[in-house]
Amino acid sequence: MEITGAEKVTFEGEWDDENVIILRRAHFIVNLSWLVSTVVALWVPFLVWAFFKFVPGIKLSINHQTTLLLNSVWFLVVFFVAFQTFLNWYFNIYIITNKRLVDLDFFSVFFHKVSQATLDKVQDVEFEKKGILQNFFDYGDVQIETAGEISNFCFENIPNPEGYAKQVLQLASKIRGSGLGEAVYELPTNPTKI
Amino acid sequence: MNFQPTLLKFNVDANFLIQIFLLVVLVLYIGYSALLYKQLLILNKNFSTPKGPLLNIMGLANLLIASGLFLYAIILRLI
Numbered sequence: 698m699e700i701t702g703a704e705k706v707t708f709e710g711e712w713d714d715e716n717v718i719i720l721r722r723a724h725f726i727v728n729l730s731w732l733v734s735t736v737v738a739l740w741v742p743f744l745v746w747a748f749f750k751f752v753p754g755i756k757l758s759i760n761h762q763t764t765l766l767l768n769s770v771w772f773l774v775v776f777f778v779a780f781q782t783f784l785n786w787y788f789n790i791y792i793i794t795n796k797r798l799v800d801l802d803f804f805s806v807f808f809h810k811v812s813q814a815t816l817d818k819v820q821d822v823e824f825e826k827k828g829i830l831q832n833f834f835d836y837g838d839v840q841i842e843t844a845g846e847i848s849n850f851c852f853e854n855i856p857n858p859e860g861y862a863k864q865v866l867q868l869a870s871k872i873r874g875s876g877l878g879e880a881v882y883e884l885p886t887n888p889t890k891i
Numbered sequence: 892m893n894f895q896p897t898l899l900k901f902n903v904d905a906n907f908l909i910q911i912f913l914l915v916v917l918v919l920y921i922g923y924s925a926l927l928y929k930q931l932l933i934l935n936k937n938f939s940t941p942k943g944p945l946l947n948i949m950g951l952a953n954l955l956i957a958s959g960l961f962l963y964a965i966i967l968r969l970i
Contacts, residue, residue, distance in 0.1 A: 709937040762967050763906045769960050770913050773920065777953060781927065784946070788934050801938055807926075809934065 710811075712796065719793040719864060723854035724836035728786055735779040742768045781805075791852040793868060798841065800850050812850065818843040819869035824858035841865060910968055917961040924954040 706717050749757045759767075788803035798819070800812040819841055826837035837858040841850040855861055928950040935943040 707939050757905075759905050759909060763909050766913055766960065766964055766967065767909060769963075770916060770920075773953070773957060773960065774916075777920070777924065777927075780949065780953065784927075784931070784934075787942075787946075788938065790938060803934060807930075809930075809937075811937070 706792075708792065708799065708801070710813075711794070715794045715796050717792055717794050718868070719791075719861070721791045721852070721855045721861065722789060723786060724834060724856045726830065726834045726836065727854050728783070731779060731782045735775060738775045738778075739772070742771055789853075791850075791855060793865065795868075798850060798865070800852070812848065814843045814847045814850070816865075816869045816872045818845060818847055819865060820844050822862045822865050822869075824862045826858060839865070910964060914961070914964050914968070917957060917964060921954065921957045921961060924950075924957050928954050 706720055708717075711717075749755055785803055785805075788801060788809070790799075790801040792799040792801070793816075797813050797815045800810075802810040802812070804810070821842040822839065823842075824837055824839045826832050826835075831837045831854075834856075836854050836856045839850075839852040839855060839858045839862050841852070843849055852858075852861070928947075931947055931950040935947060
């Protein structure tokens with residue numbers, strides 16, 4: 698998923714003269730597994746109820762209030778797991794501004810990480826698409842090698858990885874060519890997508 | 892000495908056990924939901940999008956519903 702220009706996006710530590718050029722998350726298709734699991738989990742109370750209702754010889758002796766509480770807690774936990782997984786996807790963001798790369802990682806409630814490097818540090822960019830799903834839905838990983846002691850960036854499961862790798866290289870070469878430490882990038886007239 | 896196995900008979904209500912278990916689960920859940928809400932506030936501050944307020948509301952609603960269920964579970968035990 699990419700958001701460019703259309704959505705007003707700001708991040709902490711953004712410089713005054715800095716503009717977000719490209720913002721991407723992992724492809725939405727990576728959410729399919731937890732979406733399916735959530736739908737299945739939502740059916741569990743009904744399946745349990747049907748089991749005790751229709752299988753002869755088994756009787757569950759809990760009252761209506763306890764059943765209500767049990768089901769409510771179950772739905773709450775399912776919602777929580779789904780919400781947490783959604784946030785994990787939503788806040789794992791790869792941003793390219795006219796000055797630098799920013800990688801925001803949200804792993805869990807207890808751990809999130811922000812990595813960044815200026816575009817002039819970009820040395821090499823490679824991408825890979827492996828497996829049927831990645832090739833079918835056109836997403837993959839982009840590895841960005843940076844100079845110095847800055848750790849390399851790996852942008853995982855992003856849509857159109859070859860286009861993204863090309864854009865990063867173009868921006869980096871523009872910066873190195875200008876020597877100004879800032880890329881000049883024209884935003885498209887149709888601001889929904891680049 | 893003569894050791895003989897003893898068989899203890901308990902007559903525990905399933906409702907009681909389940910309600911106590913759910914109370915413990917809800918206490919842990921409320922703690923975790925509060926952490927999630929706090930984390931959401933931090934993340935939305937770090938990275939603000941138009942959907943940020945909606946996510947905050949969802950996090951807060953989750954915390955409030957969990958607290959409501961906890962109160963309901965306590966009331967069930969008291970009645």
